[in-house]
Amino acid sequence: MGNGAPLSAEEMAAAIALVGHWRVAPGSELACVRCGAAGLRISDHSARPHAEWYRLACSTCGLEAMITLPLGAPVPGLGD
Numbered sequence: 001m002g003n004g005a006p007l008s009a010e011e012m013a014a015a016i017a018l019v020g021h022w023r024v025a026p027g028s029e030l031a032c033v034r035c036g037a038a039g040l041r042i043s044d045h046s047a048r049p050h051a052e053w054y055r056l057a058c059s060t061c062g063l064e065a066m067i068t069l070p071l072g073a074p075v076p077g078l079g080d
Contacts, residue, residue, distance in 0.1 A: 054068075
């Protein structure tokens with residue numbers, strides 16, 4: 001599988017979990033979901049309130065991936 005290949009289902013699940021961890025502890029060291037090397041970089045490119053977008057980059061294997069986490073539509077009456 002080339003580094004430009006889309007994330008597999010397993011890699012996507014790992015990426016979503018890493019994004020959650022990164023949001024709680026943004027300074028922590030992360031391992032690449034593709035090669036396992038330390039130093040995975042995550043950056044937030046979100047377009048809230050519609051979706052969260054995250055860029056994952058690994059300098060070891062060259063992984064460059066964008067993942068999106070759709071956000072639910074606003075519910076009228078909530079939060080008023």
